[in-house]
Amino acid sequence: MEKTLHSSGQGATTAADLKLAHALADRADAVTLDRFQSDDLKVATKADLSPVTDADRSTEAAIRELLATHRPNDSIFGEEMGVTGSSTRQWVIDPIDGTKNFLRGVPVWATLIALAQGGEVTVGVVSAPALGRRWWAGKGLGAYVGVQQALRKSSSCCDGDGDCADLPQPGAFDYTSAGQRIHVSTINRFEDASLSYSSLSGWKERGRLDHFLDLADRMWRTRAYGDFWSYMMVAEGVCDVAAEPELETYDMAALVPIVTEAGGRFTSLLGEDGPWGGTGVATNSLLHDEVLQILAWEEGR
Secondary structure, eight states: OOOOOOOTTTTTOOOHHHHHHHHHHEEEEEEEEHHHHHHTTOOEEEETTOOOEEHHHHHHHHHHHHHHHHHTSSSSEEEETEEOOOOOOEEEEEEETTTHHHTTTSSSSEEEEEEETTTTTEEEEEEETTTEEEEEEEEETTTEEEEEHHHHHHHHHOOSSSOOOOOOTTTOOOOOOOOSSSOOOOOOGGOOOOOOOOOOOHHTTTTOHHHHHHHHHHSSEEEEOOHHHHHHHHHHSSSOOEEEEOOOOOOHHHHHHHHTTOEEEEEETTOSSSSSSSEEEEEEEHHHHHHHHHHOTTOOO
């Protein structure tokens, strides 16, 4: 028998949490699309010299507001507002992954929403409304990609009384009706494989540019699709390897279940599963060990 959905989050099924994550993404999309390419976008520089816009902050605030209603006892870790709460159920949010693209009017950016429980990410949603695409996964539920219009018809909700009463009951939502199930590729040779990355500077700064270029030279094709998109391409099976030498937990958390539920592997450069290691490598599983061996990451870099 399915457990009922509780606004506290305790006892909620993965299906119910994923359904809520879609509603959070819908709310985020409304904010980000309204501010994308706007003439009055406000931009500041953070301590790490990365840019932040009023859209980043407004988007995270909108997500937090909805979570306060529907999961008031869960903790939240967001890029712009840090950590609130102490629950072992923690929502991990990057309101706009690809802020520099957002600033320049490039449509490759997304809101990343994840739920981590006991050190494992069980739900991930990556919503890229300017591309008209959304990817999602729940532990044991598979990984999917869908178009925004169909998804909004399935998940618009949670505007009122705190219990998502207009949602289907947990387990009743048919994920395949809103999107297409995705799988990683079956390519098992570098000479047939594609590699995607964000930039070369991080590899150079950490003394691993030669290792990265060695990996790239072995590949059939390399492209800098960058940010979340590299990893979603791995999950869709149209790219085979993605790797970055410096990432935050909120950059990776939502990506992990999408890649792994699609049959891939997601680890740090040291081979640690999940988004906890400060670096990221996603592959179709078949190439993973050899990728780690070539990149030869060393602890403490």
